[in-house]
Amino acid sequence: MTTAQELIQAQSARFTALDPLLPGDIYAPSESEPLATRTAEGAPAAGLVVHESNPQGSPRGLWQADEAFELFPLLGDNPRTGMDAVLGTWRRWMDEQPDPGANSTCMVVWPSRDVQATRALLDHGFVPLSVLAVRPSAPAPEEPSDNTKLSGTVKVRRAGPADLDAVVELTLAELEYAALVGTATYRPDAAQLKRTAAGVRLNSSDPVWLAEQDGTPVAVAECGWIDTGKPSRAYRLRTGTWGYVNCVSVHEQWRGTGVGRQLMATAHNEFVRAGAVGSFLYYNPPNPLSSVFWPRQGYRPLWTMWEVRPATALR
Structure with a gap:
């Protein structure tokens, strides 16, 4: 059985080959809700969801929605099918949560050069609203x-x-x-x-x-x-x-x-x-x-x- 650590190692190796300026380590938040799924071909994929609230007076509220859900995908070396599977699982997970209201967001931060994952993100309704540029x-x-x-x-x-x-x-x-x-x-x-x-x-x-x-x-x-x-x-x-x-x-x-x-x-x-x-x-x-x-x-x-x-x- 593939472990989360094995997914992280495979993903890290893929990121390094994809873009030499990406860091070698994959950041994974410790306090999060885990998601686990499989692609249509049976390959494992996972994700970690962090939920944050930005009430009135929060500086972060100037650039983030009141209720922000961020997914940290762990896809190994299956960027397109893995992203598609994790996003579908996230959609079902969101259905079980209280309504976050109109001023809310689902967010994924992903390497800009990974066009395989880009296709899956577009298919699930995501738009590229910001980039970290170097x-x-x-x-x-x-x-x-x-x-x-x-x-x-x-x-x-x-x-x-x-x-x-x-x-x-x-x-x-x-x-x-x-x-x-x-x-x-x-x-x-x-x-x-x-x-x-x-x-x-x-x-x-x-x-x-x-x-x-x-x-x-x-x-x-x-x-x-x-x-x-x-x-x-x-x-x-x-x-x-x-x-x-x-x-x-x-x-x-x-x-x-x-x-x-x-x-x-x-x-x-x-x-x-x-x-x-x-x-x-x-x-x-x-x-x-x-x-x-x-x-x-x-x-x-x-x-x-x-x-x-x-x-x-x-x-």
Whole structure:
């Protein structure tokens, strides 16, 4: 009989062959509901389900539904048939749970390059709402010297506690836009949650970069540092120090002028100077701005966050 550990070992070997940037270890949550099933051909497959609630006042509620169910599939080397079987079992498991309401989600995080599993996820009603994208550590390319779109003088500098109001205003604008094209939700307490988070970041060693045009803030990049060991639920990355791009926001009037590129060139060069193995961020594929901007900055998807909303829409 195949054990969960054997499924994990086979899956880990497959992930390593599929994408060299995937971590070698498979993350499996300890507190979860187990699912066990078999494919139509009789091969074993399993999954672990984690249920979390995000009440009013929860920072995570800005990017996650009120009731969130996440599946951690254990498929061995049967990505398509195994995923199909586990998702069908999950659907039946969800039928036995209390109705989670309209503001709920079923979510699966899976390697972006695994197109075999992609087919099964699409068949069960999932859509790719977010990706974790990575960029190898490398200096930013030289900026063109004849950028005629920029008017006035744009300078990029480190932000400090005195810049709190400007940072909050710009990050709220990004949240409002992101809520139209991805998983984000602009909740009534969003302004206070953003102010609290920005205040902590601006008073820490995490770099926050502000772009100013003739002294007026026009863009911000909230960044940070992540030291990864074994893969965790939040950071499924190879071991090392990573630069983290938490939020980038360019004022609507300055989009398409090159300010965002100039801002990120500063951030990427700082990551290189600090010895980061690379940098990562999350963006929404349905976002017509970030889905173009981030690949041009050298990022490519590593993990895709597939969702069904509401959770009862899982097929």
